[in-house]
Amino acid sequence: MGTGGKSPVDGSETAPDGVRAGVAIHGTTNCPVVAASTAHDGPITGVNWTHAGDTHTEEFRARDPDAVDRAEGVPAPASVVDLGDERVYRYDRPRDGECACRIIEELDCPIADARAEDGVLLLTLHLPDLERLRDVVSALDGTAERVEVRYLVQGAARGDGVSDRTLVDRGRLTDRQCEVLRTAYRMGYFERPRDANARDVADALDIAPSTFAEHLAAAQRKLLEETLAAN
Incomplete structure (x- = not known):
């Protein structure tokens, strides 16, 4: 059962008390998106991926394709789509047990948003509680140089049933x-x-x-x- 939804006793609505976390993963060496971001001016966005058999297919958008082409560690794209002001890159590569996104997904934690900037993988996660966030950080230990929680929005229902949310932005x-x-x-x-x-x-x-x-x-x-x- 989730932490939010209707109360099992009286059917009234209760506020969810989960967390929204922004996680920065430093020092990943096997991610084309991160490699592309080291040469790109501004964030790499629109990151998506899927798995089929032993193949990992990854896609992202970039506004400066020349920078992506110059970046080291970015494999040749399987396909590229031009959208005018940006270009969509798609890569096929073997499934990697040290891929940060795959590790998080295997914890049954969907990733709400993924982007990369200046060689750092930036993920947004919606989690049921802080303990789940600790599980994510612990699972990533050894696959990156450093994992940083940049911000945390935690919801907690007050006595009047109104959610009291606190934003902690460590980036400040x-x-x-x-x-x-x-x-x-x-x-x-x-x-x-x-x-x-x-x-x-x-x-x-x-x-x-x-x-x-x-x-x-x-x-x-x-x-x-x-x-x-x-x-």
């Missing part, structure tokens, strides 16, 4: 702010009582406590803006 944080938050969290800075103080975390990051405080305050302010903007 700088790499340094993410590192500071991650290190502080890992070391127990946010625990009560704390397992580490500001100086402990600053030392681990090899920065001054005042610099740690500045990065932490900036990151927390951005996250609070995301969480409280609609309230």
Whole structure:
């Protein structure tokens, strides 16, 4: 049974409490779409695929075909369709057990949207809960250099039956702010009582406590803006 739909007791509608996640997969080496995006100005969109026997057929759209043709690691297309302002590429290749999209699909997780930009595969997933998102990230371990959850929209029904949704967009944080938050969290800075103080975390990051405080305050302010903007 799903998490949303009608209540089994009174038949009333209940709000779904699943998540919408934007996942960025860095360092995939066997994906023509990712390879094409390394030379393409702007995202590669319209990504679709299908499987038949031992063949994986993949299709995508690009506005700069010359860039795609120059990109290394992109196999010769099985067919190409010109649509005026963009070109559709289609490739046939052997089914690959390390294909990120196939791994996710085998977890019974449909992919709502797929695109690639600057060598990063960007996927949008609709999942029943956060545990399912953890399963996806764990399954991709070893097939990519890094898997990043760039944003998360989580729905949770309030007592009045109205869905209260929170958007967390990690893309607003700088790499340094993410590192500071991650290190502080890992070391127990946010625990009560704390397992580490500001100086402990600053030392681990090899920065001054005042610099740690500045990065932490900036990151927390951005996250609070995301969480409280609609309230």
